[in-house]
Amino acid sequence: MEWWRVGWALAIPWFAGALWVRVLWRDASPPGAWPLALGYGGLLGLLAATLLLRVQTALGLPLGWVGPTLVLAVLALAGGRLAWRRTSLDFPILGQRGKAPPDRSLDSQAQGTAPKTGAKWQQALFVLLLAWLGIRFINLALEVWWRPLYPWDAWTTWAVRPRVWSELGQLLPFVDPQRWLGDATGSVYTIEAWTYPHTVPLLALWPTLAYGGWNETAANLPWLGCVLGLGLGFYGQARLWGASALTALVFTWLLLSLPLLDTHVALAGYADLWLAAVFGLATIAFFQWARNGDRRQGLLAVLLALACPLVKLEGAVWLLLFIPAWLAARLGGWRLLAVAITVAALGLGWWWVGGVAFNPPGLGEWVLRPDLIQVPYLGRFNLGYRGGWDPVVKNFLVLANWHLLGYLALIAAGVAVITVIRDRAERWLRAELTFVVASLAALFVLFFLTDAQRWAEQYTSINRVALDFVPAFLFWILTVFEQAYRTLEPARSGEPRDIEHPSV
């Protein structure tokens, strides 16, 4: 019976979120709308459940899953009613391509020229790939089901809060060790990483409340939901972008087959998978918005982007990466150049005066100097070049962490740069490239200019931090190849180039 309750606790937020996201596309049924709704909505639903737990506590109500589940069930019914009334509720996963994107993707060309048997082998390949992904998911699910909580930070950090909250039935505060030592009430707890955000602990807590007590398997189940949401969201967005079902599934397989990502599912308990999913899907929605200004995608991007700092502290830093990408998406020509020059001049001036330090009330001391960055709650980083490409080469091109993704990214980067230079690429492509370059620059600063370099040398976090960016980078690779293909293909067949934005 307790597992039924866990099932409901996970399913109801999922469907509430999915139906409300589906409502956004209620006027049409573009291919990928349902997978997108299930993926984005599922994650948003689970995040909403954690917000409701916070609200419940803030209102002084006893900690429990029934109240938030009822709220989410009502939302699901309302969303379902809206979605049912306005959509045809079809599930175009294998079927026809949508009317919106121009029909010039790799597979559409194949469909256009290949004989019927070609379409059959594509369908067969689609089914085989889906089965392969199913085997992978079952394998990972069984690991989650059988294995007790395993990875280090899970039992030192991320699972400590939910276990205490679950067993004591209240969201007791966690403070720094010094304060804990001086506390006479015994009602505060401590962990070293006491400043870490509460969302991931609340996600682990949620199913255990339904279970009726602490249970590691129940606490780890949301990690399966997370990877499922990531896969569905990625697939749906690829379809909405204009990729055929097979191309979208191939890229989804590339993502879900990555050994490091799979490991974070099998050995559930770390927050990195959540940030990868939330930040990745936010970025992909941002790419879509940058392409055609679709406000629904903008809304999804904003909602998930706002959740990033609630998942991990570095999520707040990654949000800054959207600023240059947004500027590249919205500005063009001399305006973009003017902004770039202004930013460069400000950076030079900052360097010239030796940086700044300020202490806004309630926000702690900020130091932004060329030799030191200090941001409250985030940390203090001594800056200075600490070279070392060996860990980068080893982890991305030699070890098994990412299969061939490192090589694929290098090829895609070359294609993207050539496309941007040769074809005066459109803003969305520039925005994507700006985002990728800014992300790589951020990673360079982290692993080459700060003490975090030793985390790279010891392989402790270089891959986990990279995981945050992988879903977005893989989607970017998909769009780069699609765009390059579209740009080349009409030229070869003598047609005028047509790279206009499709409406979704």
Add this chain to the structure above:
Amino acid sequence: MAMTRTMGTRIFLRQIQPFWRWLLTVLGGALLAVLALVLFYLLGGLAVVAPPVVLPGAKLQLVSGQGKPTPTGLEIRQVGPQGWAAARGTARMASAALYRQFTWRIDGLQPGSEARLVWATAADPKTSHERVLPLAGSDEGVLDLGTEPGWQGRIAGIGLAVRGPLSQPLVVRHLELRPVVPTVGALLRWMVEDWTTFEDWSQRSINYTSGAPLNALFPPVVMVALWVGFGAALWALFGPPRRAPEVLLPLLLPYAAFFLLGWLTLDVRWQWDLGQRLTQTARDFAGKNVDERRLAALDGEFYRFLREVRQRLPEQPARLFIVSADPAGFWAGRARYHLLPHNGYAGFARLPPSDAARVGDYVLILSPFAGARYDPERRMLEEENTSLAVEMLHRADLGALFRIRGGT
């Protein structure tokens, strides 16, 4: 009718000819990838991928005898009580099959001295193996370990043992393991081993997946990348003539297929690995309840001890100071987690300060811990300037539990 059938067969064969050609380039690419790596190692590439493991004397740790590190090396002045001086260092998990040559330089050895190479393997780190060094009156020497029965698998650490008494101080300048260029057959066996080595879950798994031994000569990812590259190059050279097709797809599809086949190969291998891991997980944990699973986990014995500790703790969460020699280590962290929701903190390498520990709080000391001692008569836990009036509730090999009581 027969003629039509023959024509149909011809057309069919013509249609599938590009596929067979593509398949041949796949095989050719694989052969070239293997050949390229084998030639690379035979022609000197081994030094790049597997550089000598050098242990400078100054970085050796003296575990028996007296001496100190100096700029020139480790100086050993006197042997230990057993009549031997010993120093050790890490061998970076060097492969015994590859690193078969041991060299050393020790200044000050007299004729008739006896020195031994000591090593331990990763598979059995608690067993040490020895080999007497052939000292021919020289400070330096080379030893081939290829025929040593204990020189197998991965070498976790090597060291040096010197018999006393010493007539003058010795200076160990360096110890070194050098790779020996293998034969083609050995390289191919090596390749098979790199591809078939099973990597189980470990605490490192969450940070990286090596996919092969860390210092593999034939890392699957690199091999597959070479395979895809060579295959694509062969297709570009020997593929069907390009007749400017109307669409790009037939032109690009073979290259995309090369790449996806490479990815699939790695993914099949990863799935095989995951399947093996799942089999082990099922064997250890399937069908067991929560308590049985914890007992079957890698810290099962420790959990059993903590279960006994928990029985001595009150029902309601108590404040618990977990003291250990390694407060940031595995056992301290596991103790804290297993004893939740007791209000524990594991960050103590010393006894908690007297003003922080209150009557009714608990102190769990994990063995081995030499920092504090318990005086059973006075019922006091003492450590330098700290002393706590306690009541001992439980004592076992893995640790002891105390409750802080009133009085002094």
